[in-house]
Amino acid sequence: MSPSSKVWRLPKDIDTDNLAPGAYMKLPVAQIAKHTLESIRADFAGGVKPGDVIVAGPNFGIGSSREQAAGVLVELGVRAVIAPSFSGLFFRNAFNLGLLLLTCAQAGLINEEETLQIEQQMSDLSSNEASSGTHEGAHDGANDGAHDGAHDGAVHTFHIVAPSGLRLECKPIPDFLMQMIDHGGLLNVLKYKYKQN
C-alpha cells in the first residue's frame, strides 16, 4: 500500500509542447516547470502538490523527444501518470528520469480530485508467483540479467484503488524499468554501477 494521491484529470493527446513549451526550452527544468500545461490547464503548475497523480486520456506525451516533458512532472513532484496509453518515446524518457507511468485501460473511470492508492507487487513471469514489496535489491542492475545480458522476465504488477473500492489493473512493468524508478532515474542507476566498478 502507498500513501494516497490526489488526482488531476487531463484529456487525451497531451503533447510535449503542452508539457514543456518550446519557447521555454532554453531554461532549466525548474523554470520550464512553471509553464507546464499552461496552454490547456493554467491552474496546474501552481496548484499541483508533491505526491499528486495525473490521470489522462489516451496518447499521453505524444510529440517531441524532449525529456523535459517528463522532467517538469518530476520537478513538480507528480508521483505517477496513469493513462490508457502513452507515446513510446515519452514512456522511455519518463522511466529514465524516475517518473512512474501506469498504463491502465480503465483510467477513464477515475475522477478529478479523487484520492487514489497504488498497489504494487513483484512477480516472475516464468513462475507466475507474486511476492509483495520485495523488488528492491532482488536483481542487480539493468544489464546483468539472462538471455541477452539484460532482461530476465521479472515484472511488477500494479493496481489502482479508488475511494469507491474500484480496483483497476495496470499493465505490468519489467523489473529493469522499475529499478530506474527506485533509483530515481537512469543517471543514478549508472552512478551506482560506476561506483561499484
Place this chain on the structure above:
Amino acid sequence: MMTQDKNSNLSTLKNEKLQPQSLAQKLIAKSAGLEQVSVGDIVTCKVDLAMFHDSSGPRRLKPMLESLGAKIWDTSKVVLVLDHYVPAVDAQSTQIVQLTRDVAKQWRLPNVIDSEGICHVVLPERGHLKPGMLCVGGDSHSPTGGAFGAYMFGIGATEMLGVVVTGEIWVQVPKTLCMNWGGTLQKGVSAKDMMLHMIAKLGMNGGDYQAVEFCGQAVQKLNMQERMTLSNMSAELGSQVGLIAPDQVTIEYLKNTRADLSDEWVKEALETWHSDPKSECEVFDFDASTLSPQVAAPHSPANSSPIESYGEERFNVAYIGACTGAKIEDLRAAAQILKGRKVSNSVKLLVAPASAREQRIAQEEGTLQALTEAGATLLSNSCGACAGYGFAFAEHDRVISSTARNFKGRMGPSSVEVFLASPQTVAASALRGELCDPREYLV
C-alpha cells in the same frame, strides 16, 4: 557491461528452426548479436551511430557525464549537429551555441555539422547512414533514418547519456505494421499527403511504438527525399521506427555520398535488408492513385482530410521549412508551382532550405531563383519556426506550413493557427492567399 558469452546464445538458436523475420527483426537481431529475435523480446543492442544536436546534446550530456566521471564510448560513432538554436536569436541561445561548440572541441568530436542544415537531412547527406545500422538520435524525428534501411529512433538526453557511456541500448522487438501503397500518385500529390492521410487513419499514436514499414509500388517509385518524408513523420504516427527496405534508389543516393560501397556490400545489403516473405506483420492497404492533397487543420497532424473537404481558409504566412518539408525535392516541387508567378500581397512566403548543400544545388539549377522571384524570403538552414526554439510566428498568424507538427503553442503563441500540407499545396496557397489545390497549377 555485457557479461555473457554470445556464442552460446547463437549456437542454441542455430539448432532451432529459424522463423521468417521482418526487416525490423533482422536489424535488431544483427545489433544484438543474435541469429533471430521474436516480437516482444527485450534485447540489448550495440549502437552503430548516435546523433545529437545543440538542444538535446552537449548542454544536457556534459554535466551528467562529468557527474559519472565517464567518457564517450566511441567518438567516431557520434555526430553532433547545430541546428535548433542557430542562428542564435538572443543571449540564451548564443550561450547554448557557444557551450555546444566548446564541448565539441573539448570532447574532440570528429563529426560536427555546424549551422549547415537540419540533423535528419545532413546525416544521410554526409554519408553517415546506411542499411543494416542501428542508430539513435536525440530528436523525435530520428526515424527519418529508416528511409535508408537503418533501425533509427529518437531518445531523450538521459537515455543518450546511457548510450554514449555504454554504446548500447535496450529495445523491445516490435511488431511490424506494413503500410502497403499500391497505384501511382497523381501529379501534385506527394509523400507528405500519403503521410497526413495515414496519420488521420491511424491517429497520432496509432503506430503504438511498433515498427512501421512502408512498402508497395507507390513507395518504390518515390525518390529518397520523399521516402525520408514518410520515415520522418513516422514520429507523428507514434511508431518507434519507419523503415523502407533499401533498393536501387537507396544505393544510387548512397553512392553520391560515399565512395566506399563495394559491389559485394551492395549485393549483400540488397539481399539481406528486407522483410522475409511470411514474416509477422499487420498490413494496411492504401491506393495512391485516388489520393488527394491532404491538409491538417489546427492543432494536430491527425486532423487531416482531403483538400476538397475544406471551405475558404485564408493565410497570412506560408512556410516551407524543416526536415519534413524543405529538402531539395520539396523545394523543386514548390518551384514547379511558383515559377513565373507571384505570391499574393496578403501572404508572406518564407522558405528555410533544410540544408546548405541542398540550397546550393537549388541555386545552381535555378530552383531557388524561381522561389525568390515569386516573392519568397529565404531563412537560414535550420529548424527555425518548426522547433519554435528561436524564430516563431506572431500572435494570431494563420499559417500554412510544410512542417510536421501543428500543436498549439509549438510554432509561436497559442493564438497562432497552423495548417499542415505538402510543399506544393503551401506554394499554391501562397499564390492565392488562401487554401488552394496545387493540381490547379499543374494541368
